[in-house]
Amino acid sequence: MPRPAAPDGPESVNAEAWQAYATHHLRRGTVLAEAERIDWGFPGAGPDVAFLGELAGRRVLDLGCGPARHAARLVRAHGATVDAVDRAPGQIERARDRYGSLPGLRLLCADAVEHLRTARPYDVIYSVNAVPFIDPRRLFPALATALAPGGTLCFSVLHTNSDGEGPTSELVARPETLRFAGGGETTVRMWVPTTEQWQDLLAEHGLRLEDVVPVTSPAPANPAAYRVLRARRPVRVSARARSGRPPVAQAAIGVGAILYGPRGLLLGRHRGGTWELPGGTVEPGESLQETVVRELREETGLRADPSKVRLLGTLLDRVEGIVRMTVGAVVTDWEGEPADQPGESVGDWRWYSPDRLPPSLFVCSAQSLTVWRPDLPIDHAPAHFTPFAGYDGQVRGDDD
Numbered sequence: 586m587p588r589p590a591a592p593d594g595p596e597s598v599n600a601e602a603w604q605a606y607a608t609h610h611l612r613r614g615t616v617l618a619e620a621e622r623i624d625w626g627f628p629g630a631g632p633d634v635a636f637l638g639e640l641a642g643r644r645v646l647d648l649g650c651g652p653a654r655h656a657a658r659l660v661r662a663h664g665a666t667v668d669a670v671d672r673a674p675g676q677i678e679r680a681r682d683r684y685g686s687l688p689g690l691r692l693l694c695a696d697a698v699e700h701l702r703t704a705r706p707y708d709v710i711y712s713v714n715a716v717p718f719i720d721p722r723r724l725f726p727a728l729a730t731a732l733a734p735g736g737t738l739c740f741s742v743l744h745t746n747s748d749g750e751g752p753t754s755e756l757v758a759r760p761e762t763l764r765f766a767g768g769g770e771t772t773v774r775m776w777v778p779t780t781e782q783w784q785d786l787l788a789e790h791g792l793r794l795e796d797v798v799p800v801t802s803p804a805p806a807n808p809a810a811y812r813v814l815r816a817r818r819p820v821r822v823s824a825r826a827r828s829g830r831p832p833v834a835q836a837a838i839g840v841g842a843i844l845y846g847p848r849g850l851l852l853g854r855h856r857g858g859t860w861e862l863p864g865g866t867v868e869p870g871e872s873l874q875e876t877v878v879r880e881l882r883e884e885t886g887l888r889a890d891p892s893k894v895r896l897l898g899t900l901l902d903r904v905e906g907i908v909r910m911t912v913g914a915v916v917t918d919w920e921g922e923p924a925d926q927p928g929e930s931v932g933d934w935r936w937y938s939p940d941r942l943p944p945s946l947f948v949c950s951a952q953s954l955t956v957w958r959p960d961l962p963i964d965h966a967p968a969h970f971t972p973f974a975g976y977d978g979q980v981r982g983d984d985d
Contacts, residue, residue: 594720594758594774595720595758595774596718596719596720596723596774598772598773598774599718599719599773599774599775600672600673602763602771602772602773603671603672603673603675603676603718603763603773604673604674604675604676605771606673606675606676606763606765606771607673607674607675607676607678607679608675609765609766609767609769610652610675610679610765610766611675611678611679613766613767615766617652617654619654619657619658620654620655620657620658621658622634622658623636623637623655623658623711623713624655624713625713625714625741625798625800625811625813626713626714626741626743626800626809626810626811626813627800627801627802627803627811628803629803630800630801630802630803631741631798631800631811631813632798632813634658634659634663636739636796636798636813636815637659637709637711637737637739638709638737640659640663640664640665640709641663641664641665642664642665642666643665643666643708643709644665644666644668644705644706644707644708644709644733645659645665645666645667645668645707645708645709645710645711646667646668646669646670646704646707646709646710646711646731647659647667647668647669647670647711647712647713648670648697648701648710648711648712648715648716648740649670649671649672649697649712649713649714649715649716649718650669650670650671650676650680650692651671651676651679651680651713652676652679652680652683653669653680653683653684653690653692655711655713656669656680656684656690657683657684657687657690660687660688660689660690661687665689665709666689667689667690667691668691668693668704668707669690669691669692669693670693670694670695670697670700671693671694672694672695672696672697673694674694677692677693677694680692697715697719697724697727698719698723698724698727701724701727701728701730701731702727702730702731702935704731706730706731706732706733706734706736706940706941707731707732707733707736708733708736708737709736709737709738709739710728710731710732710736710737710738710739710740711738711739711740712739712740712741713740713741714741714742714743714811715740716740716741716742717742717743717775717776717777718773718774718775718776719776720758720776721756721776721778721786722756725786725787725789725790725792726790726854726943728790728792729790729791729792729818729943729944730937730941730942730943731941732792732818733818734818734819734820734821734962735817735818735819735820736817736818737815737816737817738787738792738814738815738816738817738818739813739814739815739816740813740814741800741811741812741813741814742777742783742811742812742814743761743775743777743809743811744777744780744799744810744811744812745808745809745810746761746777746808746809747807747808747809748808749808752777752778752779752780752782753777753778753779754778754779755778756776756778756782757776758774758775758776759774759775759776759777760772760773760774761773761774761775761777780797780812780814783812783814784797784814787814787816789858789945790943790944790945791818791819791822791823791943791944791945792816792817792818792944793816793817793818793819794814794815794816795815795816795817796814796815797812797813797814797815798812798813798815799811799812800812800813818944819944820962821962821963821964822942822943822944822946822951822961822962822963822964823944823945823946823964824945824946824947824948824950824951824952824963824964824965824966825859825945825946825947825948826859826904826947826948827855827857827858827859827947828857830905837907837908837909837910838866838867838909838910838912839864839865839866839867839909839910839911839912839949840864840865840867840873840876840877840880840911840912840913840914841861841862841863841864841911841912841913841914841949841950841953842862842863842864842877842880842881842894842914842915842916843862843913843914843915843916843953843954843957844863844881844887844916844919845915845939846936848936849936849937849938849939850936850937850938850939850942850954851863851885851923851934851935851936851937852934852935852937852942852943852946852950853884853885853923853931853932853933853934853935854931854932854933855930855931855947856930856931857930858945859945859946859947859950860942860943860944860945860946860947860950861931861946861947861949861950862947862950862953862954863880863881863884863885863887863931864877864880864884864949864950865880865883865884872891873894873896873912873914874891874892874894874896874914875891877889877891877894877914877916878890878891878894881916881919883926883929884926884929884931885921885923885924885926885934886921886922886923886924886926887919887920887921887922887923888919888920888921889916889918889919889920890918893916893917893918893919894914894915894916894917895914895915895916895917896912896913896914896973897912897913897914897915897953897956897957897972897973898912898913898956898970898971898972898973899911899912899970899971899973900912900913900949900952900953900956900968900969900970901968901969901971902948902952902966902967902968902969909949911949911952911953911968913952913953913954913956913957914953915957939958939961942954942961942963946963946965948965948966951963951964951965952965952966952968952970956970
């Protein structure tokens with residue numbers, strides 16, 4: 586069975602550890618009892634299945650499914666259609682041996698983030714203790730767009746380990762011991778931030794925290810504890826400023842370039858946390874079309890001709906007393922592949938389907954996108970739009 590490629594660093598260590606764990610249980614022939622509920626850290630502990638919300642007929646993802654006992658339970662007892670994903674081939678082998686013929690359950694050996702980026706959006710995503718094994722800076726952007734609007738995310742995280750060590754103040758992976766049934770152990774790397782840091786990560790990616798449930802060990806002598814978090818993706822995509830500071834006067838006139846093709850809409854992540862169209866400020870002596878072409882080349886490496894730039898019009902808003910003007914533009918043809926460029930503040934360029942845009946769009950990008958496609962469910966600060974002559978609201982790209 587092919588093994589999915591693992592990122593370098595702590596996640597690679599974890600991938601090998603969980604494969605060793607699965608191999609250990611395959612050799613022992615370990616058979617687990619059927620799940621009667623979701624065990625959020627300890628058997629019989631934590632919220633019941635109602636915590637996930639309505640499941641019948643819903644599209645559900647079990648992230649880091651292990652032998653897929655919980656996923657099978659949701660299919661059989663609650664009528665959900667479940668994709669169960671784990672990156673350890675041995676864990677998926679264990680699941681297939683037991684549940685491979687269960688209708689409504691799909692078992693997938695894949696990297697969690699790569700699966701989230703390519704799968705159709707889910708109504709419910711849940712994860713029992715798997716989230717802390719994945720770098721949250723890689724995971725949470727993918728989680729935010731893999732949830733359908735209004736969808737629910739539930740996951741458990743380690744809070745205090747069996748040695749009594751609590752969460753850390755920094756978002757870094759730390760060593761933890763993974764013990765095997767029947768003897769043996771290995772060391773994994775886990776992200777164990779505070780509950781407040783988990784909440785900040787959710788908020789940064791447009792997910793609204795609804796509940797946090799503490800889960801403690803039923804054994805009084807065991808100090809280990811977990812937290813189960815439930816969050817929801819809003820029905821509409823949010824927009825926000827990069828920071829609390831207004832634009833400087835010479836940066837108050839800018840362009841946003843809309844590139845839309847068969848792979849979707851191009852967006853990049855600013856170091857301030859917002860998702861943005863390629864673009865930037867106008868330099869002296871440039872036409873607006875030339876600014877679009879230059880910014881596109883400088884930020885993404887893509888090449889375009891000014892004759893392939895269609896200007897939509899001006900968007901005017903006011904930020905801390907400064908009038909800001911943004912000109913939205915559609916680039917109808919370009920060459921190359923988008924890539925991060927040295928020294929630029931925006932990178933991680935990706936193609937997004939318009940029906941699963943990431944939250945925390947930069948306000949100016951959100952304004953331009955709703956001019957281009959008024960049907961997109963994006964909330965943003967208001968702006969006054971004045972179309973340029975000849976724009977009729979129909980410029981979408983050569984593929985439309």
